[in-house]
Amino acid sequence: MARLETKRTIVTGAASGIGRASARIFAEEGARVVVVDRDGDGLQETADMIRSAGGTVIAVTADVSDEAAVRDFTERCTTDWGGIDVLYANAGILDNCRSLFDLTPEAWRNVLDVNLLGPFLAIKHTAPTMIEQGGGSIICTASVAGLRANAGPTAYSASKAGVISLVQTAATEFGGAGVRVNAICPGLIETGMTKPLFDGARKKGIEDRIGQLNPLTRAGHAAEIAHMALFLASDEASYVNGQAIAVDGGLSSTHPFIYR
Numbered sequence: 001m002a003r004l005e006t007k008r009t010i011v012t013g014a015a016s017g018i019g020r021a022s023a024r025i026f027a028e029e030g031a032r033v034v035v036v037d038r039d040g041d042g043l044q045e046t047a048d049m050i051r052s053a054g055g056t057v058i059a060v061t062a063d064v065s066d067e068a069a070v071r072d073f074t075e076r077c078t079t080d081w082g083g084i085d086v087l088y089a090n091a092g093i094l095d096n097c098r099s100l101f102d103l104t105p106e107a108w109r110n111v112l113d114v115n116l117l118g119p120f121l122a123i124k125h126t127a128p129t130m131i132e133q134g135g136g137s138i139i140c141t142a143s144v145a146g147l148r149a150n151a152g153p154t155a156y157s158a159s160k161a162g163v164i165s166l167v168q169t170a171a172t173e174f175g176g177a178g179v180r181v182n183a184i185c186p187g188l189i190e191t192g193m194t195k196p197l198f199d200g201a202r203k204k205g206i207e208d209r210i211g212q213l214n215p216l217t218r219a220g221h222a223a224e225i226a227h228m229a230l231f232l233a234s235d236e237a238s239y240v241n242g243q244a245i246a247v248d249g250g251l252s253s254t255h256p257f258i259y260r
Contacts, residue, residue: 001151002028002029002030002084003230003235003236004026004029004031004148004230004233005029005030006030006085007026007031007085007086007233008032008082008083008084009033009084009085009086009087009088009154009233010012010031010033010034010036010073010077010084010087010088011023011026011033011034011035011036011088011090012037012089012091012118013036013037013090013091013092013141014033014035014037014062014090015035015040015042015192016027016042016046016187016191016192017189017192017193018090018141018189018191018225018226019046019088019090019091020046020049020222021222022088022226022229023035023050023057024046024049024053024055024085025057025223025227025230026088026229026230027050027055028053028055028179029230031055031233032042032081033050033054033056033058034057034058034059034060034073034076035047035050035058035060036059036060036064036091037091038062038063039061040061041142042192043059043060044059048095058077058080060072060073062223064089064118064119064121065114065117067121067125068123070118070121070125071077073131074129074251078129083129083133084126084130084133085130085133085136085182086136086137086140086233087123087126087139088140088141088229089118089119089122089141090139090141090229091115091117091118092114092118092141093110093114093193094111094152094156094194095110095153095154095155096113096153096155096181097153097155098153100154101243103154103155107155108155110112111156111157111159112158112159113191115156115160115163120165120166122138123138123140123153123166123181126138126178127170127174130177130179131174131177131178134178135178135180136178136179137180137185137232137234137237138170138180138182139182139229139232139233140167140184141183141186141225142161142164142167142185143156143163143186143246144186144187144246144248145157145160146159146160146161146162146163146244147164147176147244147246148252154241158233160185160252162193163174163183164183164185167181167242167243168232171242177254179234180237180238180241181241181242182241182242183214183243183244183245183247183249184225184228184229184245185244185245185246185248185252186220186225186247187211187214187219187220187247187252188210188214188219188220188248188249188251189220189222189224190220190221197210198210198219204256211249213251214250215249215250215251215254216249216250220249235251
């Protein structure tokens with residue numbers, strides 16, 4: 001039996017990168033997947049990939065910081081499939097300000113709206129169904145930038161630290177309900193969001209230096225995060241709750257230094 005057979009799942013930020021990889025592997029493992037993103041074209045590509053592989057998918061173009069939209073896509077899952085077993089609140093954006101002093105209040109709000117308000121709203125509108133069912137798994141994408149400084153810009157880092165706290169407090173609030181809430185903290189992964197960094201390194205001829213600060217001395221791949229999401233979504237993680245799990249090549253385990 002597939003690891004997510006019969007599971008009714010929602011994956012946000014599914015138009016590319018980690019969200020796309022996770023939605024595809026969820027479907028491969030037997031889940032029915034509602035994929036969500038505000039990039040409708042990329043989202044349709046993800047849905048087509050899942051269908052062509054024999055999976056079951058519903059694509060919903062939506063802004064995860066819009067409560068009405070979140071309510072709609074969670075209700076779509078319960079209406080079409082009778083419940084929600086897994087939520088992966090993965091959608092996120094990056095601010096490109098090098099300095100805190102360059103940030104405007106508007107830029108700050110924009111990042112926190114997607115990265116922190118989005119997971120809050122998704123949890124708010126999925127957890128009641130999971131509690132009524134007697135259980136479920138909620139996963140959020142945080143970041144190593146939410147664990148320590150100097151792994152990302154200011155607003156992004158603050159938002160991801162907030163995600164970790166949200167996961168911990170939600171897990172506590174849902175105590176006894178059978179709903180597990182965990183965060184994945186990726187290190188440097190090549191996605192649509194980080195593509196400019198990778199492209200810049202390639203243009204300068206220093207691609208081999210990407211990821212040099214972690215003990216594996218390389219960047220990660222979206223599929224490596226997706227496999228952690230799959231574990232947390234599955235019953236194999238039945239005793240994992242309230243955790244922020246780093247998948248970062250060991251970056252957060254050590255003070256950084258250059259291996260070569």
